[in-house]
Amino acid sequence: MSRLSAQPRTSPARLASLTVLGDVARPATLTVGELRAGWEQHRAEVVFDCATSGARRHRFEGPLLREVVLDARPLFDVRRRKDRSRFVLAVSGGDGHRTVLAWAEIDADFGNAPVLLATRMDGEDLDLAGSQLVVPVDRCGARYVSAITRVLVGVWPEAGQDARPD
Numbered sequence: 001m002s003r004l005s006a007q008p009r010t011s012p013a014r015l016a017s018l019t020v021l022g023d024v025a026r027p028a029t030l031t032v033g034e035l036r037a038g039w040e041q042h043r044a045e046v047v048f049d050c051a052t053s054g055a056r057r058h059r060f061e062g063p064l065l066r067e068v069v070l071d072a073r074p075l076f077d078v079r080r081r082k083d084r085s086r087f088v089l090a091v092s093g094g095d096g097h098r099t100v101l102a103w104a105e106i107d108a109d110f111g112n113a114p115v116l117l118a119t120r121m122d123g124e125d126l127d128l129a130g131s132q133l134v135v136p137v138d139r140c141g142a143r144y145v146s147a148i149t150r151v152l153v154g155v156w157p158e159a160g161q162d163a164r165p166d
Contacts, residue, residue: 016130025073039063048141094147
């Protein structure tokens with residue numbers, strides 16, 4: 001009688017993804033590879049202060065956050081600046097870190113900050129680790145969110161309107 005040797009089961013590596021949702025016409029879930037293949041990749045050489053480890057230097061590559069969110073078709077009138085300026089982006093990471101950006105920070109008609117959804121860091125692909133939010137204009141690294149899971153697009157509530165739905 002032959003005995004079959006047990007083959008170790010290895011699960012395939014799970015690719016990290018993020019979801020763009022909220023006040024958009026086309027919500028999407030995208031892997032890091034899809035972010036790399038679907039949009040022009042920009043580079044940013046950055047130095048930022050980390051509260052726990054001091055100055056950090058990195059080279060990031062990835063699409064502009066603005067381009068990825070525009071592809072999801074935010075529910076604003078692109079021709080009306082004041083309509084666009086009401087929108088905010090809440091970015092969440094897999095480690096629980098979160099940050100908020102105003103659409104006007106990244107809009108070409110306003111701040112035009114080259115904020116990236118990094119697909120590579122220091123020459124290494126981030127397919128397993130997840131995309132990283134890169135805010136090159138920041139001196140502090142607090143808005144560098146790792147392992148992005150969500151980009152929530154929303155309208156700043158009207159005065160007197162509750163910011164949280166019931």
